[in-house]
Amino acid sequence: MFFNSLAFAVFLPIVFFLYWFVFNKTKNTQNAVLIIASYYFYSCWDWRFLFLLVFSTFLDYYTGIRIEKSQTQKSRKFWFWLSIIVNLGFLGVFKYYNFFASSFAALLTGVGFKASPFLLDVVLPVGISFYTFHGLSYVIDIYYKRLKAEYNFVDYSLFVSYFPLLVAGPIERATHLLPQVKVKRTFDYEIAKEGIYQLIWGLLKKVVIADTCAAYANAIFDNYPSMNSLSLILGAIYFAFQIYGDFSGYSDMALGMSKLFGIDLLRNFNYPYFSRDIAEFWRRWHISLSSWFKDYLYIPLGGSKGGIWMKIRNTFIIFVVSGFWHGANWTYLAWGFINAVYFLPLLLLKKNRNNIESADLSWNIDSIKVRLNILITFLLSCVAWVFFRAKTITDAVSYLKRIVLNGEFSSQYLSNERYNYELLIMVCLFVLVEWNNRTKIEPISGKYSYLKLILCLTAIIAFGTYSDYKEFIYFQF
Structure with missing residues (x-):
């Protein structure tokens, strides 16, 4: 079910x-x-x-x-x-x-x-x-x-x-x-209403964003040897939003429906793709797992209090084990290893706690730097996600290698789905909505909440494929 x-x-x-x-x-x-x-x-x-x-x-x-x-x-x-x-x-x-x-x-x-x-x-x-x-x-x-x-x-x-x-x-x-x-x-009516809003927003993430992106990501990853550089880049981006919409959508639905029963669950996602470095990303992505490994593995191993080699050892242990937790495949281990490589310089330079507070951007030089850091962090995550999605490490390396060496950036027709750029526009609109509501649990509550709820339900009905319920990715973990 x-x-x-x-x-x-x-x-x-x-x-x-x-x-x-x-x-x-x-x-x-x-x-x-x-x-x-x-x-x-x-x-x-x-x-x-x-x-x-x-x-x-x-x-x-x-x-x-x-x-x-x-x-x-x-x-x-x-x-x-x-x-x-x-x-x-x-x-x-x-x-x-x-x-x-x-x-x-x-x-x-x-x-x-x-x-x-x-x-x-x-x-x-x-x-x-x-x-x-x-x-x-x-x-x-x-x-x-x-x-x-x-x-x-x-x-x-x-x-x-x-x-x-x-x-x-x-x-x-x-x-x-x-x-x-x-x-x-x-029973608390206001909490239940918040729960419904969060549940519906999570369902929209799953049905409209994740499942739609999945159709394109699957078509590109399954046929990557024939895809050009632009298509492969889009495939990595689509999978990044597929797994985010899928897993954070599930978490939002879980937290939302739990509020209907008067029970509060731990927040699991906090807009991770707006992170300014990988350390911040891991404070915002799958928060309950990251904090679990920190409290029950990383700190007992000594955390970051020891010498340089202990810091390096503990960092790689925590990320590789986290990767292995996701599944019994070398690709997950590689994904964890890559994230450890991303994280380690921040830890050794003592910059891993630099971005604790959310970014408050205005139009100045500093804000341009922040936006650039967010973009770089997202692209680094996309590279790591290629290993997470690929069937083998060889496929992941070949996928990334083809992005660099192919050099073609023309539009390619995907046989199973043809609205390629319409999806890109939809993803950009989704990012804009989340950015404008990044201080809230979900974007529906607040002014015009009922209108926004109707729009979300309309989108869910329009994009939902009720003859084929698509399983959540993390059910296999």
Whole structure:
């Protein structure tokens, strides 16, 4: 069941009605409705993986209590590492086993040995990377005494399986979400209205921007050897907006619909393509994952407090692991490595915290420099996105090489879609709307909100292809 499907358009109002008008007497009944809805929502993907979600939930719930009750450090460590190893073990088997087995076999073949690896014929459980990280952060926080264990299994289960964030985040912290599910929620019309606006804006990002850009990006990337330099540049730009519209659109929809239930989720995107350097980009892109790795990996490794080689080591570890989190492919590792290369000079020159506040531009020399920095940062991101999108590193290198060496900038006809420049105009209008509303959560609220809402719904209906619901990119992670 996709957020952008008619089935979900029926599902959400039913859950909303039951939550606020039938089972709204206590916190427990509200949570029970959301738990049942979340398990049903997840079972629509593949009911067989419900056992994995329930097992992961029970494992971290139980080990969290055992860690807190342990009388000795040895016992605390045992339960802590049991949770870590089992969680990462499941993630490793389902997501990474085939990658490592195939890579090792290829290595053996390369040195003259014959290898036929045993590969698992299993589907990657949707959302496993997200709910695994929910549980890991909970257990780690208990172990380091930053959080008390939760003894109410229903409340903890809702924290892990809450359907708006279950399959593609944001990656929540128990310190933020658990206190909200432990109290009865009351309906707030203004917050619900904000939620609807954010949900609709997220749907527009997905249906109008991401899915439309996807048609062109796919046509160009799939046929890149026959594309000229201009088309390849446009393909990289279209994919940049495809993945932004797709993932930030999902996040906006998740945050918006969660407001309908009186629950606040962590912000996951903050207009990342308006960043002035790569460090700022990573403070604005997939914020929940970036902050997770910073708090639970980068800082424990020593962060940027050590010597130069420790800084270099930790920077590459954090970015490469982040790339690998996205998928079992060398292209994701390359994407992470490239971003580490981008980030490292800023860290070593102590400029990675230069652009904390949002840019406030006026027409002067400094503002021209800021605009240029934004453009350069975006183009650097597009180069890295080529590796993220390509099937192999060889394809990515060939794609970029052809941009440089082809040298042709004429318009090319794309067989599946012919409105190439109309899309470019639409993307530019989208950027302009976001720029003018970059201090807001979404552009719909404020003056003329109902008119803007009608325009957004009209665009969604006009561009939506309801016979073919396009899956969100991050569902595969």
